[in-house]
Amino acid sequence: MSGLDEFEDELETCFGTSCGLCERGCPVYQTLYTRTLSMKGRNRTMLGLLKGKFDITPSVIEAAFECTLCGNCDRWCALKNTDHTMALREHLLKHGVEPMKEHSSLLASLKNYGNPWFQPRSARSKWMRGLDIPRASPGKQEVLFFAGCTSAVMKPLVPSLVASAKLLKRAGVDFAVMAQDEPCCGSTLLRVGQTDEFEKLEKDNFDKFKALGIKKIVTSCPGCYTTLRRSAERLGEDIEVVHITQEVADLIRSGDLKVQRSSEKMTYHDPCHLGRLGGIFDEPRDIMKAVSEFVEMGNNCYESRCCGAGAGLQSAFPKLSRELATRRIEEAKGTGATTLVTCCPFCETQLRTVPGINVTDLMELLLEASSNGG
Amino acid sequence: MSFISELKSTIGDEKVLTDPAELYVYGADWSPRTSDEIMPPEVVVQPKTTRDVQRTVKVAHKHEVPVTAGGGLTGMLGGAVAMYGGIYIDSTTMNSIIEIDPKNQTVRVQAGATLQKVNDEVNLYGLWLPHQPESKWVATVGAAIACDNDSTFGVRYGKILNCLLSAQVVTGTGEVLELGHRKAHFTSSGYKLKDLLAGSEGTLGVITEATLKLEPIPEARTVDMLVFHRMGSAVDYLSRLLKAGLCIEAAHINCKRRLKFYTHAYSRKHGRDAEIPQWAEALLAIAFAGDERFVDIQRSYALKIAEEEFEAEAVQEREIVDSWWASKYTLDFEPFKQKWPDSQRTKKFGAADPGVPVGRLEEFYHKFVEVAEKHGLEIIGMNAYLEHPNSIGFSLSCAVFVDYRNAEEIGRFREFHDELSKLAIAFEGTMSTFMSDTHQKAPYMEAEHGPSLAYMREIKRLFDPKGILNPGKKFIREGR
Numbered sequence: 105m106s107g108l109d110e111f112e113d114e115l116e117t118c119f120g121t122s123c124g125l126c127e128r129g130c131p132v133y134q135t136l137y138t139r140t141l142s143m144k145g146r147n148r149t150m151l152g153l154l155k156g157k158f159d160i161t162p163s164v165i166e167a168a169f170e171c172t173l174c175g176n177c178d179r180w181c182a183l184k185n186t187d188h189t190m191a192l193r194e195h196l197l198k199h200g201v202e203p204m205k206e207h208s209s210l211l212a213s214l215k216n217y218g219n220p221w222f223q224p225r226s227a228r229s230k231w232m233r234g235l236d237i238p239r240a241s242p243g244k245q246e247v248l249f250f251a252g253c254t255s256a257v258m259k260p261l262v263p264s265l266v267a268s269a270k271l272l273k274r275a276g277v278d279f280a281v282m283a284q285d286e287p288c289c290g291s292t293l294l295r296v297g298q299t300d301e302f303e304k305l306e307k308d309n310f311d312k313f314k315a316l317g318i319k320k321i322v323t324s325c326p327g328c329y330t331t332l333r334r335s336a337e338r339l340g341e342d343i344e345v346v347h348i349t350q351e352v353a354d355l356i357r358s359g360d361l362k363v364q365r366s367s368e369k370m371t372y373h374d375p376c377h378l379g380r381l382g383g384i385f386d387e388p389r390d391i392m393k394a395v396s397e398f399v400e401m402g403n404n405c406y407e408s409r410c411c412g413a414g415a416g417l418q419s420a421f422p423k424l425s426r427e428l429a430t431r432r433i434e435e436a437k438g439t440g441a442t443t444l445v446t447c448c449p450f451c452e453t454q455l456r457t458v459p460g461i462n463v464t465d466l467m468e469l470l471l472e473a474s475s476n477g478g
Numbered sequence: 479m480s481f482i483s484e485l486k487s488t489i490g491d492e493k494v495l496t497d498p499a500e501l502y503v504y505g506a507d508w509s510p511r512t513s514d515e516i517m518p519p520e521v522v523v524q525p526k527t528t529r530d531v532q533r534t535v536k537v538a539h540k541h542e543v544p545v546t547a548g549g550g551l552t553g554m555l556g557g558a559v560a561m562y563g564g565i566y567i568d569s570t571t572m573n574s575i576i577e578i579d580p581k582n583q584t585v586r587v588q589a590g591a592t593l594q595k596v597n598d599e600v601n602l603y604g605l606w607l608p609h610q611p612e613s614k615w616v617a618t619v620g621a622a623i624a625c626d627n628d629s630t631f632g633v634r635y636g637k638i639l640n641c642l643l644s645a646q647v648v649t650g651t652g653e654v655l656e657l658g659h660r661k662a663h664f665t666s667s668g669y670k671l672k673d674l675l676a677g678s679e680g681t682l683g684v685i686t687e688a689t690l691k692l693e694p695i696p697e698a699r700t701v702d703m704l705v706f707h708r709m710g711s712a713v714d715y716l717s718r719l720l721k722a723g724l725c726i727e728a729a730h731i732n733c734k735r736r737l738k739f740y741t742h743a744y745s746r747k748h749g750r751d752a753e754i755p756q757w758a759e760a761l762l763a764i765a766f767a768g769d770e771r772f773v774d775i776q777r778s779y780a781l782k783i784a785e786e787e788f789e790a791e792a793v794q795e796r797e798i799v800d801s802w803w804a805s806k807y808t809l810d811f812e813p814f815k816q817k818w819p820d821s822q823r824t825k826k827f828g829a830a831d832p833g834v835p836v837g838r839l840e841e842f843y844h845k846f847v848e849v850a851e852k853h854g855l856e857i858i859g860m861n862a863y864l865e866h867p868n869s870i871g872f873s874l875s876c877a878v879f880v881d882y883r884n885a886e887e888i889g890r891f892r893e894f895h896d897e898l899s900k901l902a903i904a905f906e907g908t909m910s911t912f913m914s915d916t917h918q919k920a921p922y923m924e925a926e927h928g929p930s931l932a933y934m935r936e937i938k939r940l941f942d943p944k945g946i947l948n949p950g951k952k953f954i955r956e957g958r
Contacts, residue, residue: 120826120882122508123818124550124616125809128594137524137571138500145503151513158498167499179813182820380813406813 108195112154114183118147126177126185129403131410131428132170132417140167143177143185150192160201168192169204170424172417173295174376174410186381193297206419207296219253220292229283231255231262235269240280243317247279250332252325253288254449260456261449264465268324271352271471274361279322287312291331295415306335313343324348324467326377326448327414333382347378348467349447353387356394356470363394363473370396371441372466373432373455374408375448388447388466395473399439409435411446413454426457433458445469481541482521485565488533493571495522504566507553508613510828510880510888517559519546519566526571528646528654528686535684536652538565538946545650546948547684549590549618554829555895555916557625557679561950567684569620575599576687583692584643584661589620589685596690605692608635612806620685626677628873628912630807632865634727634767637912639676640867641690647675647683650942655683663691674937677914680948682941696767699727700777701803703793704784705758709733709862710840712762715788716870717836722783724776728765729864730806733843736859736877737761737802739827742817744801752798755791762790763802825879827858830895832902833911836870842905846876846898853894855880855887865911873911874902892918900925915952923952 126143127133139145146167152158168189177185197203203211210220218225231251240248249272255261272279287309293302309332313321321343323329333345355361372392378384385405392398403409412418412428436444437460446452447466455463479487486494495501498518505516520543525531531547538545544564551558560566569590577586580603587596593614596607610630611617617627622638623645629637644658658672659665674682706712712731719726732740734754741752754761766776784790793799804810805817821827834842843860850857858877865873876898881887895918899909903925910919923931935953938945949955 116513116883117819117823119506119513121819121822122506122551123613123816124552125816125818127550128592128615137568137573139503139568139570140500148503148506148516149499152499152502152516155513157502157516161497161499163495163497163499180811180816182815 108150108188108191109154111184111188111191112151114188115147115151115154118144118183119151125180129176129180129407129409131174131176131412131431132172132424135424135427135431141170143181146171146192147185147188150188160196160199165196165201168196168297169416170421171415172376172410172412172428173415175380176407176410179380179406190294190297194299197297203296204416204420207416210292210296210416210419211298214288214292218288219257220288221253221257223257225284227257228253228286231265232269232281232283235266237269238280240282240316240318242315245278245280246317246319247277248313248316248318248321249279249281250289250321250323250325250328251281251286252323252328252449255325256286258449258453261452263468264324264449264452267465267467267471268348271355271467272322272348274474275352275355277322277351289328289331290335291327292416294331306339310335310339310341310343314341318343320344320346322346322348322351324447326375326382327450330377330381347382347384349378349384349387349391352467352470353390356390361474363470365394366396366473368396368443369399369439369441370443370445371399371401371436371439372404373401373411373436373444373446373451374405375446375451376408376410376414378448379408380406391466391470392445395469396443396445399441401435401439403435411451411454413450418450418454425454429454429458433460437461481537481543484537484541485521485523485534488537489523489525489530493524493526493530495524504548504551504568505559507548507551507556507559509554509556510826510882510891511556512882512885512888514885517561519560520563522566522568524568524571528648531567531648531684531686532652532654534565534567535648535650539651539944542944542946544949545684545946547620547624547680549621550592550613550616552613552616553621553625553913553916555913555918557914557916557951558621561917562955564946569618572686573618578603579661580605582661583694584689585692586687586689587619588687590618592616592618593622600692601695604695606695607641607690608693609638609641610807612809615809619688619690623675623685623688624678624680625914626912628863628865631728632863632867633729634725634867635693636867637676637865639673642672642676642688643691644689645672645675645685646687647685649683650944650947658689661689679914679916679951681938681951682947684947696727698770698773699765699767700773701728701763701765701799702777702781703799703802704762704764704790705754705793706760706762706788706790707757708840709760709843711788711790712760713836713839713870715762715784715790716864718783718787719780720868720870722779724780725766725768726764726864727767728763730763731839731862731872732761732763733860734759734761735857736861739821739858739877740805741798741801742821743804743811743815744797746812746815746820747797752795752801754793761793763799763806825856825881827877828880828891828895829875829877829913830898831911831913832874832876832898832907832909833872834874834902834905834907836872838905838907839872842874842902845901849894849897849901850876850878853890855890855894875912896922917950920950920952920954
């Protein structure tokens with residue numbers, strides 16, 4: 105991780121440029137019109153803080169945490185804006201700012217239960233009951249299916265994990281799971297500024313993966329996907345990390361999975377971690393086109409707008425978070441689609457809080473569409 | 479009661495920002511300056527309505543506190559920087575589209591709506607607002623009027639004033655006035671007070687709403703680049719096209735150096751700069767728009783005249799043209815590689831914006847190079863944008879790179895800017911064509927305007943008797 109002062113030159117560059125092109129796609133700025141919450145304003149706030157122009161004030165704390173880290177500002181920039189914001193969070197926590205109480209609660213749960221949702225470790229393996237999936241043991245498998253905390257312990261999300269596992273089997277992937285021994289990827293720690301804790305966790309995690317002889321991790325959670333992939337890169341580990349859509353899209357392309365195409369008009373929401381931050385746009389769309397009458401929202405792929413769930417916004421700023429979800433749902437409805445499809449447990453949960461359109465998971469949809477599915 | 483307390487009680491706490499971190503972000507615009515020159519206001523107001531603005535100005539009037547209104551803060555010369563502190567009105571919170579009237583091709587907006595937002599909304603009706611500066615995603619309608627900034631399509635549609643039918647302003651006493659002629663395109667009645675707002679920099683009133691004329695979106699557009707032996711030939715060529723009866727949508731004459739700056743995306747992609755023939759001194763980017771068939775006819779005729787009468791050549795490498803057009807209009811940059819910060823990591827774009835008679839462009843270009851070199855500044859180049867409908871009148875952007883971490887170099891840039899401004903007057907031209915006067919040109923207003931400057935002061939006094947509106951801009955602040 106990089107300290108805030110390591111970015112000072114980039115902050116000067118943003119100040120020197122001051123183009124503000126980041127403002128147009130920022131879901132938070134476009135909702136609140138608070139300058140310090142646009143990336144240009146946040147960068148300038150960080151610069152002022154580093155230059156000692158003011159102390160840490162309530163606005164500085166809001167600038168740090170009232171952001172979903174969705175990366176839309178990065179799309180319109182050549183600077184590492186999301187990294188700046190994460191560094192600001194870390195900087196504040198290291199300079200005496202208490203974690204937000206909602207974030208403290210997530211962290212306490214992580215420490216005690218290994219997931220941010222106050223669920224016992226045993227809850228983590230409930231989703232796989234009856235699926236006959238082997239548990240990972242040293243040297244017995246190369247591919248690990250990483251369920252992720254949120255999908256594994258939240259009942260409404262279990263069907264998406266089940267669908268993912270079934271489709272992986274269809275794809276002929278020989279995989280295992282860690283069940284209740286599966287750790288948290290650390291995404292939550294990273295996004296709320298607990299960098300030291302995260303670095304310890306990521307090292308422990310990869311030690312465990314290596315001890316099991318894992319060569320490849322497949323996950324259905326975009327947050328886990330970007331976090332694990334970047335951890336592997338940062339730690340120099342030779343473990344490939346892929347998203348489930350990458351594994352199963354070939355089933356469609358090759359024709360190995362027969363699917364019945366629905367005449368229902370559906371649209372697709374790119375999860376920030378999978379799309380803009382993960383670079384995966386085509387595979388979900390290949391699946392969408394195979395199973396539905398697919399229509400794009402105006403803001404799609406790199407320009408996709410965040411659902412508002414990410415980076416602790418949902419827990420600490422629920423009203424704003426819901427406004428972001430409402431805007432995204434309105435955009436989806438504007439396409440004329442009756443179903444909004446996504447493939448992220450956070451996006452799915454978040455978007456379901458706004459009525460008006462059916463929200464479903466891409467893997468569930470694909471499994472259902474497969475003529476020999478079930 | 480302090481003016482800040484009074485503001486809070488008058489318009490509501492939630493619309494008044496006093497946290498030093500929040501104030502700090504309003505302390506600079508796009509102009510070259512070091513971060514030590516950030517000048518935060520004492521308080522920021524985020525109004526929702528004209529009534530909020532009116533109440534704010536009345537408090538300012540009572541307490542004789544400066545009021546500076548701003549939009550996206552992309553001004554290039556500090557026009558919306560509150561250099562004497564006081565109240566900054568952040569108009570971006572007033573961004574509603576009030577009425578779209580497709581039949582009459584007009585839109586009524588709050589002044590804080592960005593130019594892009596207006597287009598996002600009116601495009602649904604097959605209409606567009608053709609006032610299109612490169613900053614359109616961030617620049618607001620009110621700021622475009624107050625700054626009188628440039629537009630890519632000026633040669634066909636003019637600038638914002640050509641689109642402005644009516645505007646609502648709050649004067650320096652807090653009076654709300656509607657200036658203009660409702661939805662009529664022009665008037666012969668009364669004095670054209672509305673026109674005073676273009677380039678007024680918020681010194682006469684805070685613009686709160688505007689009615690704008692829209693145009694039908696053309697079916698097709700072609701963009702080409704032509705290279706000429708001399709800049710003067712490009713001017714003559716454009717004059718010839720207008721004589722021929724062609725309807726040009728955009729025309730920009732660039733010196734050879736300037737191409738490199740506009741084709742940053744090309745350089746990133748290919749690892750080398752875009753190249754044009756050695757012999758060419760000038761490039762002309764030219765666009766036609768309309769029904770596809772007619773556009774093709776116009777384009778072909780224009781290219782034929784270029785080749786046969788001016789020994790000009792069309793740039794064949796399409797990516798050079800596309801890269802230039804992305805920079806100028808579409809802003810369709812490759813993800814994570816947007817031009818602006820990437821091209822400004824060590825030095826930023828700084829410019830003077832004079833206007834000179836059409837026959838003296840080439841002569842002025844050489845002066846620009848001479849003055850930039852004299853001040854030791856790295857030259858980006860010159861762009862002459864045609865900004866007046868169906869005429870060859872242009873804005874000049876005389877641009878250099880400025881190290882924004884170096885106060886001494888910024889000082890040299892300001893000297894360069896001032897020297898070119900004065901030189902433009904000596905050339906029988908004007909010192910500003912798209913950045914307005916701000917504080918930077920205030921010392922030269924007498925040279926530009928002569929005795930009429932006294933009349934301008936009287937007009938200012940009429941609108942703003944206590945001189946609270948954006949003090950220091952256009953006129954050096956007196957008696958302080």
